[in-house]
Amino acid sequence: MPKQTFFNLPEEKRERILGEAVAEFKDYDYDVASINRIVERSGISKGSFYQYFKDKEDLYLHIMSIIGEKKIQYLTPSMMNFAEVNFYDALREMYRAGIEFALENPDYAEIGNRMMKDTSGLLQKIRETFTPKGDDMFIALLQKGQENGDVRADLDLRLVAKIMIGMQISVVEYYFEKHQDEGYSMKIMEELDKFFDLIRNGIS
Amino acid sequence: MPKQTFFNLPEEKRERILGEAVAEFKDYDYDVASINRIVERSGISKGSFYQYFKDKEDLYLHIMSIIGEKKIQYLTPSMMNFAEVNFYDALREMYRAGIEFALENPDYAEIGNRMMKDTSGLLQKIRETFTPKGDDMFIALLQKGQENGDVRADLDLRLVAKIMIGMQISVVEYYFEKHQDEGYSMKIMEELDKFFDLIRNGIS
Amino acid sequence: MPKQTFFNLPEEKRERILGEAVAEFKDYDYDVASINRIVERSGISKGSFYQYFKDKEDLYLHIMSIIGEKKIQYLTPSMMNFAEVNFYDALREMYRAGIEFALENPDYAEIGNRMMKDTSGLLQKIRETFTPKGDDMFIALLQKGQENGDVRADLDLRLVAKIMIGMQISVVEYYFEKHQDEGYSMKIMEELDKFFDLIRNGIS
Amino acid sequence: MPKQTFFNLPEEKRERILGEAVAEFKDYDYDVASINRIVERSGISKGSFYQYFKDKEDLYLHIMSIIGEKKIQYLTPSMMNFAEVNFYDALREMYRAGIEFALENPDYAEIGNRMMKDTSGLLQKIRETFTPKGDDMFIALLQKGQENGDVRADLDLRLVAKIMIGMQISVVEYYFEKHQDEGYSMKIMEELDKFFDLIRNGIS
DNA sequence: AATGAATGAGTCTTCATTCAT
DNA sequence: AATGAATGAAGACTCATTCAT
Incomplete structure (x- = not known):
């Protein structure tokens, strides 16, 4: 948890620091990421x-929590009416x-x-704090599916x-590699639907 | 490729060094792994x-090639009679x-x-040397499945x-977590069969 | 170019560091000069x-630029009125x-x-930045001499x-060896004048 | 002075070692030259x-003495009849x-x-052992010239x-730079003669 | 609140030399 | 006579963190 001094900062400065930190952790694993570089590019002093x-971990955890919140913003709306929609629609939405x-x-x-990949000990604890959410959501979804008779x-x-969480990552990576140049497009949903048909009805 | 001097070492010492190196690369990403620690725990001097x-890369590549060979020992027998068995048996065997x-x-x-996860640039090249095998094998298998009419x-x-490669990793991780204490057991195959039924016929 | 931090240092410290660095580069070629020794004798930490x-090159270049500036201070006054004096006076002044x-x-x-002697590749580039001045000045001087009819x-x-640049170095070295004990004296100019007479009229 | 074991070596091996050592000292200053590399390229063991x-110095001194002997082979014949020829012919021949x-x-x-350029302390002594020869020869020559009335x-x-020794080096370097591609040719003597005319009669 | 100089342990790697076999 | 494994000091450089101002 950052110190109060950080939250007292003018927003512009706060965002600049966070932005450079994100850029660093995007490019380097936790261990390799460099406070020196972040500080330099942010234009703030080491002392500040x-x-x-x-410490480094404090910053990292803060960023992870920001990411977590952002992710929840995407997920929450679709979770709202899970009760009403059928399992596959919910899964697809997720x-x-x-x-x-x-x-x-x-x-x-x-x-x-x-973070999911890192195993540097320090991050083990962090991961355990963040992943359950995702896991639990999937499990809850599947349970509901079983109750409805939608899932075996x-x-x-x-x-x-x-496995399904892993799939999600695989699918995203694949899409990134394939459509790298074309830029973002939700055409991916078409492919995703084929993929869901696969999940639903099997390969054969 | 390690230098000849390494292969001239008494086996006990050679294995000790490799063992400590493996322990290091198991615990740390390539960039973070420390030659200092390896030599210290191996009881050899830095000069030696x-x-x-x-250099570090030489050691790493050597270990990767040992791993590769070991893996092939596991995979090769099952590849022998791919032509004769049906797609799902082959996939299951794999x-x-x-x-x-x-x-x-x-x-x-x-x-x-x-290694698969690393993004440090150096390992990019290495990965490309090692991964195609796995990818290609899966693709070849799937193609044969399509020809046989086993796959849509x-x-x-x-x-x-x-996705299927990702699945394999997910499955392994899951069993590591679950059976951590019980030690290794191939009871896993029972559950795997259920999983394959899933792949085959879908979740529903 | 040293970092700003260096210029922010109290002058005493800055001069101490530079002094020790000069002492090191005076005693050792670039490749052999040791940052370790410099920091040790300067009483600063390696991190500082x-x-x-x-890096090493940055320090070296800074020192070379200081040397270059100093040299120009000596040369500039004599260059002022080259146009007016005859060739031999100009050469002698130089x-x-x-x-x-x-x-x-x-x-x-x-x-x-x-630096002039170094062949380590790195310094090649540096040399090309610094030497042209000297070479070109001599050539320009000689050309003017030819135009004036002072030079064949x-x-x-x-x-x-x-050859004349080499001569200058030889002459300096000679006086260093000869007057090592006596300390500096411009009595050297008397001998130099004999030498110039030699250049002018030949050995015979 | 190499140990007796070295001279007991079959000539082929001895020459190979010396050849690689020469190649190393040609490319690197004494301090930077690496015994490791020499040993490796010579195909002999470190122990050998x-x-x-x-030690390193022993090898270096041996090579320097070989070079010295070789140089004398070139110089001696021309010195033979110095007494009889006039000063300028002798100088030119030298x-x-x-x-x-x-x-x-x-x-x-x-x-x-x-070696002439190096100042690493170690080589200072060595240089003093080798250079006097050259210096003394020039001085003797000049003295004879003075006696004959050929020299002021x-x-x-x-x-x-x-200065004249320095000139010799300058001239060789210049010739190397200029005729790098054309390969060796004694056409240099023509240019040298112009140069001698200069020495003799001065620039003007 | 902000600064930025100071630090020492850490990184990988090369070196000349010794010594037991 | 030949080997080559062993070594520790030294090389340049980066790091996260502290602390006096």
């Missing part, structure tokens, strides 16, 4: 940095929200992915949830 | 290390081999995953291959 | 050094300035000579210029 | 090296010999120049000798 944040988040906030998505009853839901 | 290996490799060589698997014709095979 | 200078510079700034002269027309001026 | 030579040596043994010449009496011969 340590008056805003306790994927769509996640992908839209990634497309509109590529830096945040990249940092998130980086004999599945290990935690495994399926884990 | 550089008489065995050209997964089984991959999972067995990961369960019996968790450190190697961890290093492999780490309207699929983007590269996307499906990417 | 790299907050003042980007030598005198160079020798005076070397006698009064022996460390600078030594570093300069060292059948000479390869580039060769003569090269 | 130190059974042939006491230059010619030196230049021919440099053209036919460029590596040796390069190492020699490097009012010259500081040690200074003139130093």
Whole structure:
């Protein structure tokens, strides 16, 4: 949690610092990311940095929480009426929200992915704080699906949830690689629907 | 390629060094892994290390090639009779081999995953040397499946291959977490079969 | 170019660092000169050094530019009225300035000579930035001499210029060795005049 | 002085080692030259090296003595009949010999120049061992010239000798730069003669 | 609140030399 | 006579963090 001094900063300055920090953590893993570089590019002094944040971890956690909040903004609306829609529509909506988040906030998505992959000990704890949310949402969704009869009853839901989260990342990466140049387009939803048909009806 | 001096070492020492290096690369990304720590824990001098290996990359590549060979040992037998078996049996066999490799060589698997995730530029090239194998195998398998009529014709095979590789990793991670204490057990195959049924027939 | 932090230093400290750096580059070629020694003798930490200078080359270039400026202070006055004086007076003045510079700034002269001799590749570029001045000045002087009829027309001026620059170094070295103990004295000019008579009228 | 073991070596091996050592000292100053590289390229073991030579300095001194001997081979014949010829012919012959040596043994010449330039303390002593020869020869020559009346009496011969040695190096370097591509040719003597005319009769 | 100089441990890598076999 | 493994000091450089002003 940044110190109060940070929140007292004029917004412009606060955003500048955060922006450069995001740029750094997008390009480098936590361990390799450099406070030196962030400070330099932000145009603030080293001393100031340590008056805003306790240490590197403090800054990182703050950014992660910002990313988390942003992600929830995308997900929440689609969760509202889960009760009413059927399982597949809900699942599709969830994927769509996640992908839209990634497309509109590529830096945040990249940092998130980086965190998921990192195993440097420090981040282990952090990950455990952030991932359950996503996991639990998927599991809850699947349970509802089982209740509705939309999903087979004999599945290990935690495994399926884990796989589906992994799928979401794979799909986003694939889309990034494929459409790198064309820029963002939600044409991805067409492909996603084919993918959902696959989930639903199997490969065969 | 390590220098000849390394291969001239008494096996015990050679294995000790490699063991400590593996332990290091298992715990840290390439950039963060420390030669200092490796030599310290191996009980050799820094000078000696550089008489065995050209540099950090040389050591890393050597370990990667050892891992690659090991993995091939697991995969090769199952590839033998791909022509004769049907698509799903082959796919199942492939997964089984991959999972067995990961369960019996968790450190190697961890290093492999780490490499796949790394974005430090240096490893980009290395990855391209090692990953095509996996990707291509999956794609080849899927193509054969399409020819046999086992797999639907309207699929983007590269996307499906990417997802299935991601799945394999997810599955392995899941079983690591679940069976951490119980130690390795191939009871996993029972659950995997349920999973394959899912792939085949869909979630519904 | 040193970083701003360096120029912010109290003058005493700044001069101490520069002094020790000059002492190092006077005693050792660029490649052999040691940052470790410089910081140790300056009484600053290694970290501080790299907050003042980007790297070894940065420090070296800064010193070279100081030397260059100093040298120009010696040369400029004598260049003022080249147009009016005859060739031999100009040449003599040029030598005198160079020798005076070397006698009064022996460390600078030594570093300069060292640079001229270096072949380490890095300094090649640097040399090309600094030497043209000297070469060109000599050639310009000789050309003017030819126009005035003071210098024979059948000479390869580039060769003569090269020789005369070498002569200047030889002369300085000679007086260093000879008058090492006696300290600096411009009695050298008497001998130099004999030498110029030699240049003018030949050995015979 | 190399150890006896070195001289017991089969000639082929001895020459190979020396050849690689010469190649190293041609490319790098004494301090920067690497025993590691020499050993590696010679295909001998580190241990062997130190059974042939006491240390780096021992090897270097041996090479310098070889170079010295070679140079004497070029110079001696021309010195034979100094008594009989006039001063300028002798001087011209001396230059010619030196230049021919440099053209036919460029590596040796390069190492020699490097030594002359080096000031690493160690080489100071070495230089003092080797240079007097050259200096003394020039001085002797000039003295004879003075006796014959070929050379003015009012010259500081040690200074003139130093300058003339420097000139020889300048001339060789110039010729190397100018005729780099055309390969070796004694056409240089034509230019040299112009240069001697200059020495003799002065610039004017 | 802001500064920025100071720090020492850390990074990878190369070196000349020794010594037991 | 030959080997080559072992070594520790030294090289340049980066790091996150502290603290006096």
